[in-house]
Amino acid sequence: MIGAGFVGPSAAMAGLVGGGIGVGLAGLLLAYLDAPSKRDKPAPGMQRAKATILDAGGTAGSVTGYQMIEVTLEVKPKDGLPFQVKRKVSAGKLGVIEAGRKLDVVYDPANPQHVELA
Numbered sequence: 694m695i696g697a698g699f700v701g702p703s704a705a706m707a708g709l710v711g712g713g714i715g716v717g718l719a720g721l722l723l724a725y726l727d728a729p730s731k732r733d734k735p736a737p738g739m740q741r742a743k744a745t746i747l748d749a750g751g752t753a754g755s756v757t758g759y760q761m762i763e764v765t766l767e768v769k770p771k772d773g774l775p776f777q778v779k780r781k782v783s784a785g786k787l788g789v790i791e792a793g794r795k796l797d798v799v800y801d802p803a804n805p806q807h808v809e810l811a
Contacts, residue, residue: 739799741811744768746794752781759785768800768808778808786810 735741748765755761762784769775778800784790787810797811 735799735811738803739801739809740770742768742770742798742800744796744798744808746790746792746796747777748792749790756783757785759783762787762790764790766796766798766808768798768805770800770802773802776805778806780808782810 744766746764747767749762752761752763760783761781763779763781764787765777765779767775767777787796799809799811801807
């Protein structure tokens with residue numbers, strides 16, 4: 694009977710409350726991590742566009758252990774003619790690198806050679 698006092702309804706209630714708080718905090722953390730980032734809006738003067746990888750090749754050097762890749766992109770602005778640009782990026786940032794893959798980018802209309810991965 695003494696053991697029943699330790700494993701009674703109050704002990705179960707404390708476990709349920711603690712579990713509920715843990716699940717709630719985990720949910721908040723996931724919501725925060727999935728929230729839109731500041732990069733959802735392009736920097737002032739930059740515009741969103743789609744780009745297609747035309748060509749890619751390795752370069753000397755690496756960043757955080759990933760090979761640097763020089764990619765040739767064809768950027769297709771919503772309003773305007775497509776243009777090509779070469780960029781060096783970390784292979785870890787791109788993931789799968791293959792000709793024809795579409796990417797989201799931002800570019801500076803005043804300087805079309807300034808292209809960043811979105």
